[in-house]
Amino acid sequence: MRSLPRILGLFSLVVLASCAPANSDLSSGSNDSSDSDVTISFIHWRGEDKEAFDSLINEFEDANPGISVDMNIYPSDQYQSQAQTLVRDGSTGDVFTSFPGAQFDALNKIGAFADLSDGPFLDHFEDSLIEAGQKDGVQYALPYQLVFNQPVYNVDIFEELGLDIPRDWDSFLEVCQTLLDNGYIPIAFPGADIGPGQLMNSMVMNNAPDEDIFEKLQAGEVKATDEWWVKTLTQFKELEDLGYFQEDSLGTQHPAAISLVAQEKAAMLATGSYAMAGLLEQNEDLNLQLLAPITVDESDATYEGIHTTTFMLGVNSQSEHPEEAKAFIEFLSEKEPASEYANATGQHLTVKELDYETDELRDTADWMDKNTRFQPRFLITNADVEQALISSIQDVIAGTDPEDAAASAQGIIDQHID
Incomplete structure (x- = not known):
């Protein structure tokens, strides 16, 4: 289903995000993994979210003392062009992210994604908002962010x-x-x-x-x-x-x-x-x-705006630590960490029943209930x-x-x- 359904009213405080490119060539998390049993690599393109993720990674490591997370952040254009190379051999990106559409399709074709269909964390997400991460009935990735791609x-x-x-x-x-x-x-x-x-x-x-x-x-x-x-x-x-x-x-x-x-x-x-x-x-x-600019007569308009479910979390099929990688995704999808991330970054998420607190999220709450269309550009494979x-x-x-x-x-x- 590509139109944003009205079942989003199930959110407890339903209120309101492309991928804005990072400004540095490469940014790393500062966590010291020397005393950890397992280190997993987390790669993405959201440089503006570094501080929020640093905090969440610290919380995850405190709750999981046997696991350390090494985060690397790339500019979005670099990530789009190099993601396949980065994740191909499993040496980096135990947990990695993908844009929907062409990048997801390309990564899926090389078998980069592990099957997440049986993950217990699926229950944390709104079913209708994670379909962009599915292919042939298999859940390969979990869209984390819900954004509105319009002026x-x-x-x-x-x-x-x-x-x-x-x-x-x-x-x-x-x-x-x-x-x-x-x-x-x-x-x-x-x-x-x-x-x-x-x-x-x-x-x-x-x-x-x-x-x-x-x-x-x-x-x-x-x-x-x-x-x-x-x-x-x-x-x-x-x-x-x-x-x-x-x-x-x-x-x-x-x-x-x-x-x-x-x-x-x-x-x-x-x-x-x-x-x-x-x-x-x-x-x-x-x-x-x-x-959203309406380019036709009002009586001929079908849609009021555009939404996208993006920042799709996946587990590398070549990862040597798939269970630890899934544990990190499960943590990010829990209500308190997800609410913390949403409010720190100004992002609506696909996770159920979050507590949105910031003005910009509350001020755009009504877009959750409008007849919006999944971003057409991301349907170009x-x-x-x-x-x-x-x-x-x-x-x-x-x-x-x-x-x-x-x-x-x-x-x-x-x-x-x-």
Whole structure:
């Protein structure tokens, strides 16, 4: 099931996250494993979560004196390109993480994941939120984070200008124009890294409401030159041509885009809920919420927004310490450690009945009950196809005609038809 179900009301305090890249090349946990019987390796890409994980690892080691955890953190782009190499021989990553979609599929094809289907810790998770870690009925990984991949906006700026949340494409453009007329950058767009791949989710969700659209694209049943993708590219170009992105958006990386919003120079950030904690670190007075651009008439809209279950925890099939690795995952999925992690990092989780305490999580609680769609981009299982689509977005922002950009993308996709 890819739509976020209303059974999320089962959470005790249901309140609200891509993968923001770490800023250092490599960061290690400081735990001394010299006196431990077993040391397990834990690798991931969430550099901003290091402090939270250091604390949790200390708690786990105190409760399990025979096990030490050695944590290594990689930048997200490096992790995406090197994860297969890192985990292949089992010498690192007894517990490792995966993005859903193309990376999960690639890791699964090389047999990197141990089967977790019989793990008692499965009962700690909402069943409907861990399906991204399944393949052919087997639970290979456990998505840990629940994030909303859609723009974050400054509530106070919207209220200052009397702006309502737009319900269709025309009203979204009107909101952007009002922001521009009043001296604000409407949308901080990190076009140099994650912006195109993030904003495409909410831009395409109602232009192509068929949740199997990218599976069909990879099978040759639909094309990027069809109306659904050409329209999406046309709307990206419209945002650029009307000046609703900041100057040199294709040269802007995510940290710089975050700073534009934190300094209240920009009213929206075109990434997702996972950026909210970073925004509040820079400006604790921000009042933040989420919105998704509706690219069709309100009466034609199927979805209100985008959700993703990511940061998928797996056990290396080549690990020499699989039971200790599973024990660490079980610990992370228990209510108190999971609540601690959620509140320290500003992340909603897929774990049941957590106690969410921070303002940014509570303020976005209503998105748990909205009709959101699982992030379409993560349903693209071929990395070359994904990159072709992202590049077509960058191309139209750089000035390429949408139909030409779509044709160029389709030429690459044709080389990878399943």
